[in-house]
Each structure stands twice: as structure tokens, then as C-alpha cells.
Amino acid sequence: MPFLHSLPLFVRLHGRPVILLGEGDAADAKRRLLARAGAAIVGEDAPAALAIVAIDDEAEALAAVARFKARGLLVNAVDRPDHCDFTLPAIVDRDPVIVAIGTGGVSAGLAAALRQRLEALLPSTLGALAHALQAGRGTLRARFPDAGERRRAIAAALAPGGSLDPLGDGDPAAWLADPAAPAGDRTETIVLRSADPDDLTLREARLLASADRVFHDADVPPAILDRARADAARIVGSPRIMPGLSIVLRAS
Structure with missing residues (x-):
């Protein structure tokens, strides 16, 4: 199974101390982000x-990192991805929805370009939708006591x-006033056309992404299985x- 270069995490920093070392444009950019x-x-x-080390001089920066x-x-370590334990992504902010785009420090320009595309795509109403779903949790739990049914209805x-x-x-x-029930128990079969997850329709x-479990052949590529929810059961063998919702994956 391929490893993630980094595990994305959202860390609450409000009121918590963060060291910022350095001066200039790079340090100023990090200072603004930390302030936000x-x-x-x-x-x-x-x-x-x-x-965060934002120092131009190589020797001085690496000494501080050490x-x-x-x-x-x-x-x-700004502009030194090989020495970074964490990186700071480009951000699309639709409070409380946050979309973060990272490249592992390899290309901040690419992350910024993707952020600009997503800024145009994602509506300003996303935050209100998130708050509405949070406020409707009680209603949804009462309407769908089973967690799986509740998740499928929301999906x-x-x-x-x-x-x-x-x-x-x-x-x-x-919708929250009268949430519709999800489709009943069912099994769907997907016959893969290739090992490339981008070939999925x-x-x-x-x-x-919605399946409760995935039945699959032993030779189904891990990259395809990774498209299922992390908490969906993976079961090798006959369904x-x-x-x-059960998904049956068949290799091409």
C-alpha cells in the first residue's frame, strides 16, 4: 500500500504558542497565517x-532547525521541504469549512493555483450548510437512529x-424538517476497467465513498480501495x- 507523504491534520492554535524565527516576506506571510x-x-x-523557521541563510536556517x-x-523550514515535519497548506476558508491544499512543500505555486480554482468553485454558502447540519443533528438522530442509515441519508x-x-x-x-430516507439495503457491483482510480466514473x-463495506477480489489495486471511506470494511471474497450499502469490486 502506498504511504501518504503527510497526514493532513487540522490543529487548533488559538492562544497556543508557536515559535516564528526570521524576517522578510516569507516570515511575514507565516505571521499573517498564524494570526488568522x-x-x-x-x-x-x-x-x-x-x-517555523523562515531564514534565508542556509547554514543559519539549518542550525535553527536542528x-x-x-x-x-x-x-x-520555509523553502526546505526535506527538513519539514509539517507544511502549511493553501487554504480556502468557508468557515467552518476549511479546504487545505498541500504539496508537501514541493510547490507552493501549484497549491496556490488550485486554491484559486476552488475559490471560484465553492460557494460562500458552504459555511451556513455546515452549521445547519450541525444544528440538525438531533433531528437526524431521532429520524434515523441507526448510524449507517443516518450517514446514507445525509450522503x-x-x-x-x-x-x-x-x-x-x-x-x-x-430538508431537515422532513429528511428523506436513504435507499434500502442493496449491493452494487463495479467492474474495473483499469488499475487507475481516475478511470472510475x-x-x-x-x-x-458511501459504501458500508467493500467486497473485492484479492487483485483489486489498493489505489482503488483507497477511494472507499476509511471506516468501510474491506472484505476479500464473495459478497x-x-x-x-455493499459494493462488489471486480478486477478487469
Whole structure:
């Protein structure tokens, strides 16, 4: 199974100390980003869990990185991806929805270009939709006591063309007042055309993302299985009738 270069995490920094070392445009950019997150920017000797080194001089920067790592801090070394424990992504902010685009520090320009595309694509109403779903949790739990059924109902509403399509203009309040039940227990079969997950159709990708479990041949590529939800069961062998949505993956 291929490894992720980095595991994306969202860290709450409000009021927490972060060391920022350096001057100039790069340091100023990091300072603005930390300020947006509410972090307390502190000097080198202060206690902290994270440190950002934005120093142009190579030897000076690497010496600072070594000092911080010796203290057990996680370090971001600006423009030196091989020395970074974490990187800072390009961000699309639709509070409380945050979309982060990272390249592992390889190309900030590419991350910025993708961010600009997503800024134009994602509507400003995403935040309100998220808040509406949060406020409707009690209603949804009462309507769908089973967690799997509840998740499938929400997934169906959020699907393209659904009542809560994030890119559409649906009315969350109207759907939450009378949420539609998901389709009943069913099994769908996907016959793969190649080992490339990009060859999945949109429908197939949505099915995998919504499945409760995936029955698959032993030779189905891991990259395809990775398109299923992380908590969906992966089962090698013949499918069995089970509650919820089951997907059967057959290699080409």
C-alpha cells in the first residue's frame, strides 16, 4: 500500500504558542497565517510545540532547525521541504469549512493555483450548510437512529443534484424538517476497467465513498480501495447479504 507523504491534520492554535524565527516576506506571510489562526507568536526560547523557521541563510536556517528538533518541536523550514515535519497548506476558508491544499512543500505555486480554482468553485454558502447540519443533528438522530442509515441519508442529500448539494442552491431547513430516507439495503457491483482510480466514473466514485463495506477480489489495486471511506470494511471474497450499502469490486 502506498504511504501518504503527510497526514493532513487540522490543529487548533488559538492562544497556543508557536515559535516564528526570521524576517522578510516569507516570515511575514507565516505571521499573517498564524494570526488568522489565533496563535500566540513567541520567540525561540519560549515553550512551544511548533516552530517555523523562515531564514534565508542556509547554514543559519539549518542550525535553527536542528536546535528546535533537539527540543522535540515539530518544525516547518520555509523553502526546505526535506527538513519539514509539517507544511502549511493553501487554504480556502468557508468557515467552518476549511479546504487545505498541500504539496508537501514541493510547490507552493501549484497549491496556490488550485486554491484559486476552488475559490471560484465553492460557494460562500458552504459555511451556513455546515452549521445547519450541525444544528440538525438531533433531528437526524431521532429520524434515523441507526448510524449507517443516518450517514446514507445525509450522503444522498449531499450528492450532486441532491437536496443539500453543496454546489447547489437547496434549502437545508426544508430538508431537515422532513429528511428523506436513504435507499434500502442493496449491493452494487463495479467492474474495473483499469488499475487507475481516475478511470472510475463519478457514480462509481460516489458509491465507493458511501459504501458500508467493500467486497473485492484479492487483485483489486489498493489505489482503488483507497477511494472507499476509511471506516468501510474491506472484505476479500464473495459478497454476502448485509445491511446498508455493499459494493462488489471486480478486477478487469
